[in-house]
Amino acid sequence: MPGSRDLDPSSSPRALLGAELRHAREKAGLSQEELGQRLFVSGSFIGQLEAGTRRLQREYARLLDEVLGTEDFFQRNCAAAAKSKYPEHFAEAVEAETEATAIREYTSMLIPGLLQTPAYARAVSRAYQPSAAEEAIEALVAGRMERARILGDPTKPLLWTVIDEAALRRVTGGPEVMTGALRHLIGLIRRNRVIVQVLPFDAGAHPGMQGCVRVMDFDGAPPLAYLEGVDTGQLEDDPATVARYRLYFEFLTASALPPEKSLALLEAMAQDYGHEEHA
CATH class of the missing domain: 3.30.870.10 (Endonuclease Chain A)
Incomplete structure (x- = not known):
């Protein structure tokens, strides 16, 4: 049962969390549509969580633990999967x-x-935040360049x-x-x-x-x-x-x-x- 351990945050937490969700859902004998109905979301939403293309929000983590009987597993681990340098x-x-x-x-x-190039991203970021510290602007530029990888x-x-x-x-x-x-x-x-x-x-x-x-x-x-x-x-x-x-x-x-x-x-x-x- 996935309630017994935490996910390793160094190993793509979103993907691992999605895999655990699929395992827990199938163990409960629910389809994506059936689980979605209990969370008041679509079956495709559940599919995106399982595929790691969508972030698990805390309110849904709580409902998943309740519906799937996984104690507090998803609530504990959604925080690791949610860490991001982006807004x-x-x-x-x-x-x-x-x-x-x-x-x-x-x-x-x-x-x-x-x-975007770094110089262009820097000009855009400065225009968005004209009074921000230089370190904050450089962090925004670095994040944008990381996306481009x-x-x-x-x-x-x-x-x-x-x-x-x-x-x-x-x-x-x-x-x-x-x-x-x-x-x-x-x-x-x-x-x-x-x-x-x-x-x-x-x-x-x-x-x-x-x-x-x-x-x-x-x-x-x-x-x-x-x-x-x-x-x-x-x-x-x-x-x-x-x-x-x-x-x-x-x-x-x-x-x-x-x-x-x-x-x-x-x-x-x-x-x-x-x-x-x-x-």
Whole structure:
């Protein structure tokens, strides 16, 4: 019975906790849907907990211990699985992206975090927190660069992003920072590591005008959509909601420039910023 021991926090606590949850659920003779009903969540939510793509919150840990008869096992161990250097509203999304097989994302006002350079991330972080100590800003930059390590794998996850032209025209950090940011983006494209499309100004009205869109797919777990605002964010697993955001992304790719023309525009913009830098 899993109530007798703690998880080793050095061995991917979320994955281990998910495996223990699956074991306890099956031992209790419950399906994911049946357990979800007792916790007032969907069966897919339980599947995401078991797959390690979703963080176990304390209130659900308490209910799991009650329903599955695991004493206080999940309550004791969810704290280890929840430790993160990222803000609470974003930590779960970061954890999910490390398990994703595909990430499709639209951003309207800035280059996506996974594709940022340290200098660009520093300029963005400083703009968000103009009075923060330098150490706090550097911690934010370090966290963002750590996220980008998932691109070290040559094929996984598939990263397909649509970037609004406004994000590329906004001179974040100055011409030198923008030159470096765009050249980094161009390098990732040329290495076939990411697919990038630029949504030009003349595309007109589009489904992403009210914010960013991110949909993540996984092996062995249902997809998730992440909705983000200022200092807030939420993972959605409702199939209809995820399907709607996936459709939004497809509309955006249809309205955006093709990858080849997007690359040509990025190269021209990088050259322009480079000229400004040396003017």
